[in-house]
Every structure is written in structure tokens, then in C-alpha cells.
Amino acid sequence: MTLPVEAGLHRSCCLIDTASLSHNISVLKKGLAPGAEIAAVVKSNAYGHGVRIAWRAFVEGGATWLCVDSLHEAQELRDDGYTGNLFVMGHIPPAHAKTAVSLDVRCMVYDRRQIDALGEAANAASRPLRLVMKLETGTQRQGLTIEAALNLAHYIARFPYLVLEGTATHFANIEDTTDHSFAYEQLRIFNEYNDILTANGFRPTLRTIANSAAGILWPHTHCELVRAGITCYGMWPSTECYVSARLLGKDVDLRPALTWKTLIAQIKTVPAGSLIGYGCTYETTHESRIAVLPVGYYDGYDRAMSNLAYVLIRGKRAPVRGRICMNMCMVDVTDIPDAEPGDDVVLLGRQGGESLSAEQLATWAGTINYELTTQIQTNIPRIAV
Ligand SMILES: Cc1ncc(COP(=O)(O)O)c(C=O)c1O
Structure with missing residues (x-):
């Protein structure tokens, strides 16, 4: 017995079962709330599965969005022929703004310096650029308080080609525990911030808070977009998440790939x-x-x-x-x-x-x-x- 010829001169290889990847997407799609779409998170080489293999399997399975961390990863997907919705969730340094415009990605934003650079690049190209503002709800990672978010929203409005399309936040511990009180509070804050933004004339049409755990456990968090990572690859976010799903009577047939x-x-x-x-x-x-x-x-x-x-x-x-x-x-x-x-x-x-x-x-x-x-x-x- 030997390794497959595709392994070339390597002494180990990973076999990726693409049918399982597509299957996982269709399983997750079945649990979606009405109006929500699924974004497969393919950052970090598709959680190690090989991004060029994984994205095609996910799109075949029905994913209508892909999420990555960096523009570098976004570039790889565009070079590989992906033309659909693409969301860069991680940091985009101002120096990379032109590339963000040319790759036509959704950009996560939280800082005026980014807005200056993105606004200028979008102006120069005369191309609209869609932005998703990260809101701080309890993870203390990227994200803005509501005061800062309102300020940034007003600032974005000065740039003719920038479109504040959406808002996002990220759960801190939804998968770490079966006690979801902290996650509930994050959801409450996220909804409240979106209401305040709407009342101030910035109605986000792309709200996204759910990761894999929320995707499975809480349809009421799905909003317009679920950003599912680990479950797309057939793995559970944690034992606690699996237990919570069973307690809620959810039967989710995930297949590792x-x-x-x-x-x-x-x-x-x-x-x-x-x-x-x-x-x-x-x-x-x-x-x-x-x-x-x-x-x-x-x-x-x-x-x-x-x-x-x-x-x-x-x-x-x-x-x-x-x-x-x-x-x-x-x-x-x-x-x-x-x-x-x-x-x-x-x-x-x-x-x-x-x-x-x-x-x-x-x-x-x-x-x-x-x-x-x-x-x-x-x-x-x-x-x-
Ligand atoms: C911002 C963001 N959204 C979504 C995800 C996907 O999380 P999960 O793999 O738990 O679905 C991640 C993963 O790290 C993330 O950082």
C-alpha cells in the first residue's frame, strides 16, 4: 500500500471527503431561519481541509457566502474562480484598501483609518464597497460600542462609494457552556444596537451574529447570515454544544471529512x-x-x-x-x-x-x-x- 499519487513526494496527505462537506452544508441549511443564508467560513485553509477543495464543495452544498479572515485568503478564492459573496471578517490594514475594492469583498470595519483608506480607494475606482460594522457585545475583540458605532456610521456616510450594509458581532462563550445567559445578553445588546442604528437612519440589511453553535442551537439568531465554520467540516463546536443540541431535541447529522x-x-x-x-x-x-x-x-x-x-x-x-x-x-x-x-x-x-x-x-x-x-x-x- 502507498499514498495516492497526488501526494507526490510528500510522506503524508489529507484525504478530503467532498460529499461530506456538501452534506454538512445541506444539513445546516435545513435548520436555517426564514430569510437567513449560510456563509461557510473557509479561513485558515478551510480549517485545515484545503480551501480550494472545500469552497467548491460548500458552494455545491448550497452555501451562498464564503467568509475568510484576510484579503490574502480572499485573493486566493477569487484567483481560484469564486465569484460569489465574500466576507473578510478579519483586519484589513488601510494599505490594502485598493485590493479590497478590486476583489469586491464585504469588509468588516471598526476604525476611521480604515474608512478613510477604503473610501478613497472606492472613490478612485468609482466602485461601491459594502461594509459590515463590528459591534462590541461582550467579546472585547474587534467591535464598537453603540456611541462609537453611530459616530462611525455618520463618518462612513461622507464617502459616496461606501455602503454601510450590515452589522456583525461574535459570541464569546456560546460553545463553552450549557449556560447560555452570557450569549443571550450578547444577543440582546446586538439587537438593541441594531434598533438604535435603525432609529438613526442606518438600517443594516445584513445582520450577522450566529456562528456554528448559534446556527444549530438558536434559529432566532440567524438574522440574514449565519457564519458557520467548524460544523461545515462535520465537527461539533464542543461537547457542551452537542449536549445543548440534544437537550433542545436537535438531531444534526454532521459528517467529518x-x-x-x-x-x-x-x-x-x-x-x-x-x-x-x-x-x-x-x-x-x-x-x-x-x-x-x-x-x-x-x-x-x-x-x-x-x-x-x-x-x-x-x-x-x-x-x-x-x-x-x-x-x-x-x-x-x-x-x-x-x-x-x-x-x-x-x-x-x-x-x-x-x-x-x-x-x-x-x-x-x-x-x-x-x-x-x-x-x-x-x-x-x-x-x-
Ligand atoms: C468572526 C467569526 N465568525 C465566525 C466564525 C466561525 O466559528 P465556528 O467555527 O465556531 O462556526 C469564526 C471562527 O473563528 C469567527 O472568528
Whole structure:
């Protein structure tokens, strides 16, 4: 067995099940409130899934918007042929304003310096540029208080080609707890701010507050746009979110789409008492067959999983032994006697009847599924299957 030819000279690759990505969008769309559309968040290389593969699958599944963090990511999507609604949610430095206009993106705004630059670039191109103002409701990240938002709205109105289309905010802890009182308060503030803006003549026609968790749990937050990230990739935002959904009687069939594969580079039999890897952190208690895998923390296989994680070989779990190195790691295949060099190894995903979820790996790594998949090196090939 070998890796697919598309993996080229790489020693690991990610297989992306595009049907599952499209399926997740159609499942999320079914739960949408009337009038709401779904934006698939494809920032950070589509949460590690490979943006060029993911965006097409999402559009096929019915996503009518894509969200990214940066203009750099927006440029990649436009270069790859995406012509639809595109929202840059992260910072756009004033120096990049011309590109924002030429790429025809929605821009998240919260600062006069941005408005000056965007207004000037839109004027120069004689092209309208649509803006979404970020409102502060409790995350203390980007965002404006209502006084600052009103000021900025008045300021934007001075620029003939700038269109204040919408408002946005972001939940701080909706996925962290089953107690949603803080999130409710954020929603209340968001609605109140929108009412005040409307009363002052700035009626936002594109309001967006919902992320994945709110997308599933609270249709009354959907407004005009749900910005769904993690659920598009078939993963739950958290255990708490899953529990909350079950308590609300929501049956949401999300399908993970990513399988990360490598192969066995070498197998050696070592005597009892052998110390494995840097720092000599694992000592064999009996004669052991140790397989060396050509994947390490440089590839995104988190070093925190040293001596904790398992991989799948011939449909069985093999434990990681010793510290994960920069480009290699070692696993114990003593109990998989037929394992041999060249065998397929699944680091994340399914093999036979066994599976290793991103949530399971994240627990071993002391992190969350979001970080686990986004940290898989961008240069590792993503292959659509
Ligand atoms: C502003 C913003 N909106 C939406 C999302 C999507 O969140 P989730 O993946 O939980 O759906 C993110 C993710 O980080 C975000 O930063």
C-alpha cells in the first residue's frame, strides 16, 4: 500500500471527503431561519481541509457566502474562480484598501483609518464597497460600542462609494457552556444596537451574529447570515454544544471529512528496557516492535500528544511511544504482528472499523478540534475523494 499519487513526494496527505462537506452544508441549511443564508467560513485553509477543495464543495452544498479572515485568503478564492459573496471578517490594514475594492469583498470595519483608506480607494475606482460594522457585545475583540458605532456610521456616510450594509458581532462563550445567559445578553445588546442604528437612519440589511453553535442551537439568531465554520467540516463546536443540541431535541447529522494518512517508514525490534526518542521519555517493558513514521510536529502532529496518542495501522490502534520529533514519531506495533514498512497509517480519521476523531486527538494534545485540524501544515497535500 502507498499514498495516492497526488501526494507526490510528500510522506503524508489529507484525504478530503467532498460529499461530506456538501452534506454538512445541506444539513445546516435545513435548520436555517426564514430569510437567513449560510456563509461557510473557509479561513485558515478551510480549517485545515484545503480551501480550494472545500469552497467548491460548500458552494455545491448550497452555501451562498464564503467568509475568510484576510484579503490574502480572499485573493486566493477569487484567483481560484469564486465569484460569489465574500466576507473578510478579519483586519484589513488601510494599505490594502485598493485590493479590497478590486476583489469586491464585504469588509468588516471598526476604525476611521480604515474608512478613510477604503473610501478613497472606492472613490478612485468609482466602485461601491459594502461594509459590515463590528459591534462590541461582550467579546472585547474587534467591535464598537453603540456611541462609537453611530459616530462611525455618520463618518462612513461622507464617502459616496461606501455602503454601510450590515452589522456583525461574535459570541464569546456560546460553545463553552450549557449556560447560555452570557450569549443571550450578547444577543440582546446586538439587537438593541441594531434598533438604535435603525432609529438613526442606518438600517443594516445584513445582520450577522450566529456562528456554528448559534446556527444549530438558536434559529432566532440567524438574522440574514449565519457564519458557520467548524460544523461545515462535520465537527461539533464542543461537547457542551452537542449536549445543548440534544437537550433542545436537535438531531444534526454532521459528517467529518478529513483523513490524515502517512505510512510506516521502518520497523525495528528493540529489547526490553529500550528508551525511545528524545529525552528518553518511554522505556519498553518487553521486547517491542517499534514503527517509525515520517510525520512530526512540523507537519502539525502536535508534540503535546507524545506518549499519549494512537494511530491506526491495519485497522488497529498503535500507541505513540516517546516524544514526537520535528519530522518523525514512533509507534508500538508489537500487537500488530503483520504490520510492515509501507503500511498505511491513519493519524486522524477512519481505518477499517476503527476511528480517531479530531476531538480525540485534541484531548490528547490538550487543545480543541479547531486547532487540531488547522495546524496540519498547509503544504501537506489535500486530496479530494
Ligand atoms: C468572526 C467569526 N465568525 C465566525 C466564525 C466561525 O466559528 P465556528 O467555527 O465556531 O462556526 C469564526 C471562527 O473563528 C469567527 O472568528
